[in-house]
Amino acid sequence: MTQSSSSLDDLILLNREIAALVKAGIPLELGLKGLAGNVGTRLGGLSERLSKRMAEGTSLPDALALEGPAVSPVYTAVMEAGLSSGRLPDALESMAASGQVMQETRQRIRLAIIYPLFCGVISYGLLAGFLTFFLPHLLRGIEGLGLPYLWPIEGLKFLDQHKTYVTLVIPAVVLAVVVVTALLRKNVTRGLWRWMTSFRWVPGVTSIRQSQNWAQFTELLAMQLEHAAPLPRAFRLAADSVDHTGWHQESRMVCDKLELGIPLPLALESSRLLPPLARWMISTAERQGTLIPTLRQLSEMYRRRALLQAARLKTWLPVMITIGVTGVIGLAYGLLCFIPMRALLIGLMQE
Known part of the structure; x- marks a missing residue:
C-alpha cells in the first residue's frame, strides 16, 4: 500500500x-x-x-x-490473489493487520520526532542569537585586550564573518525545500515526499516492512495452493503482493522456470532476495509434500517477527532520538562556551 x-x-x-x-x-x-x-x-x-x-x-x-x-x-495484487483463492476476506484482513502495524509504527515515529525536532529548532535559534549578539562582543573584547588569536578564536571569527549563512540562508533554504516538497508532493516531488512520510529512512522500519512482505507472500501462496491453483500463477500473484521491485523481477524468472516444468526447489536456487531460511524451508517442504503447512508456519513466523520488531522500535526509538539529539545539543553548547573561554584565559595568562 x-x-x-x-x-x-x-x-x-x-x-x-x-x-x-x-x-x-x-x-x-x-x-x-x-x-x-x-x-x-x-x-x-x-x-x-x-x-x-x-x-x-x-x-x-x-x-x-x-x-x-x-x-x-x-x-491490487493482494485483491487478485484473494479472489483467486476464494478467500478474499482473509487476504484483506491480513493486509489490513499489516497496514495497522505500519500505521501505528509511523505514528509513534512522528511522536518521537516532534520533541527532538522542537529542541533542534530552539537550539538553532539560540545558536543564531549567540552568533548575532554575543560573539561580536567577545571578539571585540579579545581584540581590545590585544590577545593572540588562538585556533578556537580563529574558528569563531570565521563563524562571525559568515554568520549570515547560518542565521538567514540555511533556514530559508530548509524552509523553502519543506514547503515546495509539501506543495508539490503529488507531482514533481512525489517520490521524495513518499520516502519522507514512509519513514523508511528510519533504522528498523525497512526490516519491519520486509518481514510483513514475506508473511504476506507465504500466506497468499498457501491460500491459493489450498484451492488447487496452478503453482506458477499462485507464485506470481503472491510475489506481486511484495512491495519490492527487485523481487518482482526475480519472481518472474522463477515463474518462467515453473511454467517450463522445473521443480520449485530448483527454480528457487537462483533466488537471492527470498530469505535463505524461507528458501530452504519451501524447497524441503516441496520435496516432502508439506508445502502448504510450511508456508503457514513461515507466514506466522514472519508476522510475529514484524510485531516484535515494531514493538522494539516503538519502545527504543523515542529514547534513542531524544538522548542523541539533546546530547549533541548539550555537547555543542558546552564546547561553544567552554573553548572560547579557555582560549581567553590562556591569552590572559600569556600577557
Whole structure:
C-alpha cells in the first residue's frame, strides 16, 4: 500500500469494509455504493468509483488498477490473489493487520520526532542569537585586550564573518525545500515526499516492512495452493503482493522456470532476495509434500517477527532520538562556551 490520494487509513478501512461485505454475501458494487455515503470524502469517492466500474462489469482488481498511482499495484495484487483463492476476506484482513502495524509504527515515529525536532529548532535559534549578539562582543573584547588569536578564536571569527549563512540562508533554504516538497508532493516531488512520510529512512522500519512482505507472500501462496491453483500463477500473484521491485523481477524468472516444468526447489536456487531460511524451508517442504503447512508456519513466523520488531522500535526509538539529539545539543553548547573561554584565559595568562 502507498499513500497518495488515498491514505493508508483509507485503504485499511476499505479493506475491512470489503471483507465484511464479502462475508455478508452482499454484492460488492451495491455495498461499496452504500459505503460511499457513510465515510469521508476521499474514501467515499474511491468507493463510488469502484462501485460504478464494477456495475459496468469490471472486476474488482481491474477497477482498482484504473485508479492509477492512487492505489498501489501491490494492493491490487493482494485483491487478485484473494479472489483467486476464494478467500478474499482473509487476504484483506491480513493486509489490513499489516497496514495497522505500519500505521501505528509511523505514528509513534512522528511522536518521537516532534520533541527532538522542537529542541533542534530552539537550539538553532539560540545558536543564531549567540552568533548575532554575543560573539561580536567577545571578539571585540579579545581584540581590545590585544590577545593572540588562538585556533578556537580563529574558528569563531570565521563563524562571525559568515554568520549570515547560518542565521538567514540555511533556514530559508530548509524552509523553502519543506514547503515546495509539501506543495508539490503529488507531482514533481512525489517520490521524495513518499520516502519522507514512509519513514523508511528510519533504522528498523525497512526490516519491519520486509518481514510483513514475506508473511504476506507465504500466506497468499498457501491460500491459493489450498484451492488447487496452478503453482506458477499462485507464485506470481503472491510475489506481486511484495512491495519490492527487485523481487518482482526475480519472481518472474522463477515463474518462467515453473511454467517450463522445473521443480520449485530448483527454480528457487537462483533466488537471492527470498530469505535463505524461507528458501530452504519451501524447497524441503516441496520435496516432502508439506508445502502448504510450511508456508503457514513461515507466514506466522514472519508476522510475529514484524510485531516484535515494531514493538522494539516503538519502545527504543523515542529514547534513542531524544538522548542523541539533546546530547549533541548539550555537547555543542558546552564546547561553544567552554573553548572560547579557555582560549581567553590562556591569552590572559600569556600577557
